[in-house]
Amino acid sequence: MEFKDTLLMPKTKFPMRGNLPKREPEIQEKWEEMKIYEKVQQRTKGRPLFVLHDGPPYANGDIHMGHALNKILKDFIVRYKSMSGFHAPYVPGWDTHGLPIEQALTNKGVKRKEMTVAEFRKLCEKYAYEQINNQREQFKRLGVRGDWENPYITLKPAFEAQQIKVFGEMAKKGYIYKGKKPVYWSPSSESALAEAEIEYKDKRSPSIYVAFDVKDGKGVLEEGTKIIIWTTTPWTIPANLGISVHPNLTYVVASVNEEKFVIVEDLLEEVKKELEWEDLQVTKKVKGSELEYVVAKHPIYDRDSLVMLGEHVTTDSGTGCVHTAPGHGEDDFLIGKKYGLDVLCPVDDKGHMTAEAPGFEGLFYDAANKPVTEKLEEVGALLKLTFITHSYPHDWRTKKPVIYRATAQWFTSIEKFRDELLQAVKETKWVPAWGETRLFNMVRDRGDWCISRQRAWGVPIPVFYAENGEAIITDETVQHISDLFREFGSNVWFEREAKDLLPEGFTHPGSPNGEFTKEMDIMDVWFDSGSSHQAVLVEREELQRPADLYLEGSDQYRGWFNSSLSTAVAVTGKAPYKGVLSHGFALDGEGRKMSKSLGNVVVPAKVMNQLGADILRLWVASVDYQADVRVSDAILKQVAEVYRKIRNTFRFLLGNLADFDPKENAVAYEELREVDQFMLVKLNHLIKEVHHSYEHFEYAAIYHAINNFCTVDLSSFYLDFAKDILYIEPVNHEDRRAIQTVLYECLVSLAKLLSPILSHTTDEVWQFIPGVQEESVQLTDMPTYKELPNAQQLEEKWNQFLALRDDVLKALEEARNNKVIGKSLNAKVILYVNEEMKSLLDSIKEDLKQLFIVSNLEVAGDLEVAPKEALALEHASIVIEKAEGETCERCWIVTPDVGQNENHPTLCPRCAEVIETHYTCQ
Numbered sequence: 001m002e003f004k005d006t007l008l009m010p011k012t013k014f015p016m017r018g019n020l021p022k023r024e025p026e027i028q029e030k031w032e033e034m035k036i037y038e039k040v041q042q043r044t045k046g047r048p049l050f051v052l053h054d055g056p057p058y059a060n061g062d063i064h065m066g067h068a069l070n071k072i073l074k075d076f077i078v079r080y081k082s083m084s085g086f087h088a089p090y091v092p093g094w095d096t097h098g099l100p101i102e103q104a105l106t107n108k109g110v111k112r113k114e115m116t117v118a119e120f121r122k123l124c125e126k127y128a129y130e131q132i133n134n135q136r137e138q139f140k141r142l143g144v145r146g147d148w149e150n151p152y153i154t155l156k157p158a159f160e161a162q163q164i165k166v167f168g169e170m171a172k173k174g175y176i177y178k179g180k181k182p183v184y185w186s187p188s189s190e191s192a193l194a195e196a197e198i199e200y201k202d203k204r205s206p207s208i209y210v211a212f213d214v215k216d217g218k219g220v221l222e223e224g225t226k227i228i229i230w231t232t233t234p235w236t237i238p239a240n241l242g243i244s245v246h247p248n249l250t251y252v253v254a255s256v257n258e259e260k261f262v263i264v265e266d267l268l269e270e271v272k273k274e275l276e277w278e279d280l281q282v283t284k285k286v287k288g289s290e291l292e293y294v295v296a297k298h299p300i301y302d303r304d305s306l307v308m309l310g311e312h313v314t315t316d317s318g319t320g321c322v323h324t325a326p327g328h329g330e331d332d333f334l335i336g337k338k339y340g341l342d343v344l345c346p347v348d349d350k351g352h353m354t355a356e357a358p359g360f361e362g363l364f365y366d367a368a369n370k371p372v373t374e375k376l377e378e379v380g381a382l383l384k385l386t387f388i389t390h391s392y393p394h395d396w397r398t399k400k401p402v403i404y405r406a407t408a409q410w411f412t413s414i415e416k417f418r419d420e421l422l423q424a425v426k427e428t429k430w431v432p433a434w435g436e437t438r439l440f441n442m443v444r445d446r447g448d449w450c451i452s453r454q455r456a457w458g459v460p461i462p463v464f465y466a467e468n469g470e471a472i473i474t475d476e477t478v479q480h481i482s483d484l485f486r487e488f489g490s491n492v493w494f495e496r497e498a499k500d501l502l503p504e505g506f507t508h509p510g511s512p513n514g515e516f517t518k519e520m521d522i523m524d525v526w527f528d529s530g531s532s533h534q535a536v537l538v539e540r541e542e543l544q545r546p547a548d549l550y551l552e553g554s555d556q557y558r559g560w561f562n563s564s565l566s567t568a569v570a571v572t573g574k575a576p577y578k579g580v581l582s583h584g585f586a587l588d589g590e591g592r593k594m595s596k597s598l599g600n601v602v603v604p605a606k607v608m609n610q611l612g613a614d615i616l617r618l619w620v621a622s623v624d625y626q627a628d629v630r631v632s633d634a635i636l637k638q639v640a641e642v643y644r645k646i647r648n649t650f651r652f653l654l655g656n657l658a659d660f661d662p663k664e665n666a667v668a669y670e671e672l673r674e675v676d677q678f679m680l681v682k683l684n685h686l687i688k689e690v691h692h693s694y695e696h697f698e699y700a701a702i703y704h705a706i707n708n709f710c711t712v713d714l715s716s717f718y719l720d721f722a723k724d725i726l727y728i729e730p731v732n733h734e735d736r737r738a739i740q741t742v743l744y745e746c747l748v749s750l751a752k753l754l755s756p757i758l759s760h761t762t763d764e765v766w767q768f769i770p771g772v773q774e775e776s777v778q779l780t781d782m783p784t785y786k787e788l789p790n791a792q793q794l795e796e797k798w799n800q801f802l803a804l805r806d807d808v809l810k811a812l813e814e815a816r817n818n819k820v821i822g823k824s825l826n827a828k829v830i831l832y833v834n835e836e837m838k839s840l841l842d843s844i845k846e847d848l849k850q851l852f853i854v855s856n857l858e859v860a861g862d863l864e865v866a867p868k869e870a871l872a873l874e875h876a877s878i879v880i881e882k883a884e885g886e887t888c889e890r891c892w893i894v895t896p897d898v899g900q901n902e903n904h905p906t907l908c909p910r911c912a913e914v915i916e917t918h919y920t921c922q
Helices: 020-034 036-044 065-082 099-107 117-141 157-172 234-239 265-274 330-338 369-378 414-427 434-445 475-488 525-530 532-538 560-572 604-610 613-622 633-655 674-695 699-728 734-754 759-766 791-817 835-843 848-852 909-918
Strands: 176-186 191-193 198-216 226-231 242-245 250-256 259-264 281-287 295-297 304-309 322-324 382-395 403-412 429-431 547-553 577-583 827-832 856-861 877-882
Touching: 020 036, 020 117, 020 604, 020 613, 020 759, 065 117, 065 547, 065 577, 065 604, 065 613, 099 117, 117 604, 157 176, 157 475, 157 525, 157 532, 157 560, 176 330, 198 234, 198 369, 226 234, 226 322, 234 369, 242 330, 250 265, 259 265, 304 330, 322 330, 369 382, 414 434, 414 560, 429 434, 434 560, 434 577, 525 532, 525 560, 532 560, 547 560, 560 577, 604 613, 613 633, 613 699, 613 759, 633 699, 633 734, 633 759, 674 699, 674 734, 674 791, 699 734, 699 848, 699 909, 734 759, 791 827, 791 835, 791 848, 791 877, 848 856
Parallel strands: 226 259, 242 304, 429 577, 547 577, 827 856
Antiparallel strands: 176 191, 176 403, 198 226, 198 295, 198 382, 242 322, 250 259, 250 281, 295 304, 827 877
C-alpha cells in the first residue's frame, strides 16, 4: 500500500484557473435559459419594494469605463437588496433623442435636407435601436442582471405619451412660458443648449478697452468725458445698448493727457498699468448710484448707450463699467429689461452677423472681432487691444465655442417653484453628503430652464398656435397629443398637419377661420430623461415613485439629478428619489482623463476578453468610487491576484468537503472545539461587517474584509493547521467533521456575501457545494448575523493566542533562515511565557503542536528563566530546536515514537492506528 493513497487529500472538479473570458459567457447563457431575472423576481415577490431607477445612458457607441463603473455599482445594490429581504426589480433604460444621433447619420452620408423630417426621424430611430442592441449585449456581458428584454427607451410611444403629460401639467401650473431671452446658443449645432450641455475649455480671445463718450452727463459728468468698458467679445459691441455700474462702488474721473475717463476707484491702479498711463490726476469721485441715467454715445453707431445700476458689477477685473448688450448675456438681459431697453441680437442661428450690425453683416461672429476692433480704432474709441487665454463655454457635443444669444424659446420658470425644489433637496438623502450642498447651490442660483431645441430628432413641444399667434396648451390638447403619441409615436406630429393633430371639432377664438399651426421645436433631451419618474416609475407597474435611489456620475448633479428634480417637483411637489448616490470618473493609472489621443483608454470589452467581467467587477468593489477612480493594466493585474486568492480559497474549501454531507455530518455549534467556534465567531463578524458595508454602499470595505478573512483568518491560520486533521485523520473523525462544519459555513457564507460582486464565480462555486437546494446562489438570502454564545470571551482568548502564534512563526522563520530547521514540522518549540500566557495555553484543549504546526512543543518556564539564546518577542521568549526522532512517512511529524508499531515501522502511532483501523493492508 502507498501511504499517500490513504491521505484524504482535497478533491473537487471546481477548476483552479478561472478562465473567465470563456466561462462567463457560458454561465450567462445558462442564466438566460433558466430566466434568472424572472426567477429572482418571483422568489422575492411580496417583500418590501426597493427601486433603483436607472439613469439612461445615451444610445451611441460602445460602452466605456464610466458606463461599466456605473452599471456594476447598480448591480451590486440590486443583487444585494434582492438577497436581503427586498423585492428589487431593475429596469434598465436608454436616452435616445438629440443631436449626436443626428450627427452620426450625417457622418454616415445621410442627406437630411433631401428628405422630410418624418423620414429623417425614422432613420434616427433605426440607428438608436442598433446602438441599444449593441450596448445591451455589452452591459449583459458585465454580468448586470435586469429586465433586458423590456427596458425603458425614451423614444418609445408610451414614454413620449407620459412626457407630454409632464409638460402639460407644468404648463397648467404656469411653469412653462415662451420668451425672448439670451440662452447658450451653439452655432455649430444651430440650437439652444441647457447648462448641462456646456463644458468649459480654454480659448484665446481678444481683450479690449473701449471708450464711450458721454453725451448727457446729467449734471454729474461733463460732456466729452469717456466711460471705459472692457470686454473679451468685441463682436458684441454692435449689440451694446448700455453700460452698467454698481450703485455702491466709488467711481473716479481720471484726467490723462487732457482727456477725462470714468472707471471704478478699486481698479484705477490696474487700469493705469494696463493702459500705460503716466501722468494721471483724479479730478472727481462719485458714487455709482449718481451715474444712473447718464447717456453715452455708442462708439460705432449713431445711438445712445444708457448708464444703469447693476448689482452684478464686480471689481474682479475690467473697469467696473460693464458693457451691456441685452441680447447677449443673462445679467445684461435682466438689467436691460428693468430699464426698458430692447433685446438687440444681431447674430443669426448659424452665428453670422445680421443686418442689425451694419458694416459687419454676414461675418461669422468670431471673425467679426477683428473688423469691429479695427472700426473702434478708426473712430478713436479703442484704448488697448491684447489677447488672453481664458476658460470659455463650449458645446459638449461638437466641442466648439457657444455664445449667449437672445432668441424666442420655451422656458420652465424655475423661479416659480424654487423654494419647493430647495426643500426637496433637503429632504433627500445624499451620498456623499456634499451632494446636497452641490445641488442646493445649483438650484438656488440657476436661471430659468430653456427647454426648446431647434432640431428634428426629439419629442415635439406640444403647442399649437392660433391665427392671431396665441399659443394653445389646454388639458384637452395635451391629453389628445399624449394619446396620439401613445398610439402612433411622436413622429405623427411631423406626419400630420396641425388641424389633424387637434381633437375633433376643436375651435379657438383666436382662429376664426379654423386655421392652426404647430410648434416645430423639440424638447431638450434633459426634459426627456428628466420625465422618466413619470414615464417609467409610474408607467411600469412593478416600480414606484419616488424611487429609493438614483445612482449616476457626479456630472449628473447638473444633468439628470437636476432635470428629474425640476420636473418631479413641478408635477408632484416632491423629489422623484428618496436618495441619491454619485460616483466619480474613471481615469487612467496616472490620474489623467482617458482619451484616444493619449492612447490611455481602458476599454471594458478588452478587459473582459482578457481577464473577465468578474475582474472588472472586483476592481469596482476595490476602489473609492465616490471620488475619481484609476484603472490600468497594472491595477487590474493586482485585482486579478486578489481574485486568484479568493478563488483558491473557494477551491480549498470545496476540495475538503468532497466527503461532507451537511445533513449527516455537520456538528452542532455547542459540540465544536473552541478553535472551531472561534472561527465561526470570526465568520459571524465578517457577515455583520459586510452587511453594514452593503447597506452603506461601501464596497471597498467588503473587498478588504473578505480578502483579509480569506488570507489571514482562513489561509494563514485555520486552513493551515487544519490540513493535518483533514488529510491525516479518518473520514469520520470528530475533529475532522468539526473542521468541515466550519469550512462548509465559510464556503456557503462567502459564496453568498460575494454573490453581488463576483456574480459569475459565486454561481460557478454554488454548483459544487454539497447539499444546497437552490439552483443558483442568486436565489438565496444573505447569511445573517447570529448572537453566538461566549463570543466575546472566545475572541479575547483566541486573539491572545494568535498574538503568541505570530511570535512563534517569527521565531520559526528566523530558525529557518539560520538553517536550524527546514520545514516547521522539523521543529521543537520551547516557550518561556508569563503566568497569564501560561494559563491561556493550559486552558487550550486543542493540540498545541497542531496549532503551531510543529512536531514538538514545550512550555519550559517563566520569562525570567529564558536562556540567552532565546528570541525575546512581544509575548514570549522562544527557543527553536530541531525536533528529535524520525519523520513519519505518512504525516511527516518528527517523533521518537516512529517505529513502535511492528507492522508499520515508518509510521507514528497515530498514523499506524488510522491505517490498521480503516484500511485493509495489501
